[in-house]
Amino acid sequence: MTVNAKAPRTLYDKLWSTHVVRDYDDGSSLIYVDRHLLHEVTTPQSFVALDNGKRTIHRPASNLAVPDHAVPTEHRDQPIADPLARAQTERLTSNTSRYGIKLIDLHDPRQGIVHIVGPEQGFTLPGIFLACGDSHTATHGAFGALAVGIGASECAIVMATQCIRQVRSKTMRIDIVGTPSRFISAKDIALAIIARIGANGASGHAVEYAGPVVEAMDMAARMTLCNMSIECGARAGFIAPDETTFAYLEGRPMAPKGDNWNAAIAYWRTLASDPGATYDRTETIDVSELAPTITWGTSPEEALPVTARTPDPSREQNPARSARQQRALNYMGLTADTALAGIRIERAFIGSCTNGRIEDLRAAASVVRGRTVAAHVRAMVVPGSGLVKRQAEAEGLDDIFRNAGFEWRDAGCSMCVAMNPDRLAPGERCASTSNRNFEGRQGPGGRTHLMSPAMVAAAAVSGCIVDVRAMETA
């Protein structure tokens, strides 16, 4: 293949080509992995594979581990009550210790969700290829990194070889334009994109988010947007780094320092798509008229403006889609043509790698301030990391939440993944800032409505789904 050195290149082309160790005849490539994040749930079998193969870790310092999925979010002063979760968390400690991998353990104030801890520590940097045994790894793409989720077998391959065999993705650019109205967040935009292109709409693609709305976003919003890329099937989602990115990273513990910092900035400024670069697919979404967006069903693509009504499966032409809609309505305990606003909830969850950052907690607190959680609702806030929790407490947000009746927890994946004590009971309906509304995702039989932190806060104090734009904020 001949490459015209002058041809304009996309950011994806640049990120990809700087990590190719080798191109194979069949079109796949051996890709160099700069950083690997580990957590307790997807790596026990990876270490068994390393043990069985008598492997060594190629570059231990390129790995960082933190327990997040299985850990409880309260009673941290006591041993983990669930013996399986305790064993899994202890296994991460022993595995990382045996192989010389840095671990941020459960009692470290920096502990939290991998996708919040990586950026917070400056482990995540522009221009890198980052892998993690977790599908929400695209979060790190917010920094102009190529970040992909992998399975347990691939985690072992990455640790042993520093490489992964991948097929180049097709490129998609999504331009986000317009002027979002008050309370419209990156979460609303992400859900609107997924509803439009579908849960597998970006399958095989790497998505670059661009345009004035993205440029104006802070890093938290960019991370929320990139985080949800997997929910439209994308292999990766990313944003060109800019001054906002550099300002976020400067001084972070693991970010470059001194001369390295200056050299890094100079390199990172080259990480943008060239004018005239072409993509396999482009989409433009105007968010000026976007209403707060929530899910009604059991796939993230089943999202609608809060002002809408549930769909009527009898009007869907495709039989498989119609059956799917009916099944989703049945599972969710809803009927066709029901107004979303007014649906009663029993639980509210604010947290997760999608919306567990300080900016998310501030947005929720601004709605909660001066109000109380509805009597029939159990609501919880789970900061994304110990450092987010500490910052929130310094700002008095914990008092706002606690005084309103929210539970104020320690950091972890909590009720986003429901493999820890935080989960829904069968039939319970939850307004949630998490990323998946799959059947059983928040606990068997649990019913999840995905929405933004401000919308969850509004639902918690109202006792039902409401349009946060109609609420006066303190």
Add this chain to the structure above:
Amino acid sequence: MQPLTRISSRAVYLPEPNIDTDALFPARYLLLMERKGLGEYLFRDRRFRADGTPIPGFPLDAPDVQGAQIIIGGPGFGCGSSREQAVWALYEYGIRCVLAPDFGDIFANNCAKNGLLASRMPASMIEALGSQAQAGATFDIDLETRQIRAGTIATPLNVADNVRAALLNGWDDTDIILAEDGERIAAFERTHKRQQPWLFEETP
């Protein structure tokens, strides 16, 4: 992993779009640290109530497809979580091949690492194969010749060369990379370090 060459069996048709890996393998069983013994949790909450009694009607449990090694899925099959347990559970249940219009990317990668063939086919072909499956056809899949035969249908498999070779030979990526590419990786690192030295500093 075990080499895979030929499959001859009935097929189960699951046309529902976006069957996610939480459905394939519910999160609460991720606390198990084994990769064996997971077959019984496959589609657990679609097949069994909380009290353990079976939920009738799930296609995988139809008496005439017991022992089937092939699933014909809908679009977005295996979307969602990266959990490789979804693949380990399918494999242990006896599934060796999944055909669908498209897959969750990570799921498809995980299949290739575990001796399970995931082949993406046009939606119209999936529907035709689904009809054959429902009519009780025996499917013959030959990875060497890249062919599927089912009833009146004969159609090529869609499988990347490297995945096909790994499946046919039961190869492990780590062995291949370490055997072939050690020098290439070292050379890459020298250049990469010159260009981005900060990536090679010890972090605190």
